[in-house]
Amino acid sequence: MQNLNEIKKDAALMRAVAAGDQKACREVADTYLSISYRLAVRILGDTSLAEDMAQEAFMKLWKQAPDWQAKAQIRTWLHRVTHNLCVDQLRKQKRFSDDEVPDIADPALGVIEKLEQQQIDDKVTEALQKLPPRQRIAISLVYFEECGNIEAADIMELSVDALESLLARGRRKLKDLLLPARRLRDGVM
Template sequence: MMQNLSEIEADAALMQEVARGSASASRIVADQYLDGSYRLAMRILGEASLAEDMAQEAFLRLWKQAPDWQAKAQIKTWLHRVTHNLCIDYLRKQSRYSDGELPDVEDPGPDVHQLREQRQLSDKVAEAMQKLPARQRVAISLVHFEECGNIEAADIMDISVDALESLLARGRRKLKELLLPVRRLMDGEMG
């Protein structure tokens, strides 16, 4: 159906071990999913310390949920949804959800040795992402950066697949428009 049943069952078994207090199972969950939760929060909020707080809060909720975990969703899907909701709630409280004017994103990646041009391009994409409305930014982040399928991303955002695809289309158009000057500059430098 929506997700691979064996992955859901494997995650349920892992969560049973977490509920029993298994340190190794807890480490496995953190190793596999903490970075993705942080990256999603970072793309939505644009601030490293806030993203860390949201990822930690999402994991606290995951640990609390462990004894009652049911084989209905993958850990990744559940955690992304909780992270998404925490971030959107934060933005709503800050009255920043719909204005699209969030601070520039500092690069959370460990790629210190990237070429300067790649870093500049990455910064321009991150800057352009922050200019998108929050829901478009979330949709693009889930599908393109977190590699969720459309069905999974729609489920995380609690919207229909058609609504997700509409957000993706509008977000991609806006990104293309925002990044056009960068592309022209790159073509000019290369050509």
């Protein structure tokens, strides 16, 4: 179950947004816009389209502010809206894009480590884009957006068992897709 204190805190924040409090608006945007964008990039594989989806999700959030009810965290609500917008977009496209996901480099890593990590990230992103959309979304929510299974199932409007099944199939498929790259990296034929 979602943290009741977070839900109450978010409800107060949304009341401030509805009242036109610029500080509250900035706080919501600074905290949640990147979360919405990251999820959209992982689902769509297209950075410019992900920007559009994140902006559209935020437009819905701003419009929702006066009617906000303390039933969910902003993050959960925004994940669901972003998810739904991206799924609608995938249905419109009837195709999938393999554009690269931008990665923020860890400043503690050296140049060689950064390159190696980027190669790994690229392979994972490429493999992730080859998964069926529902498996990709489930894995993105749980492993990249750090949603719990209950929250991710709620966002995807699935039972927890159905989500766990998607995760299991997605992990197996990712393992199969990434195994050749790992063998090549380790020099195993």
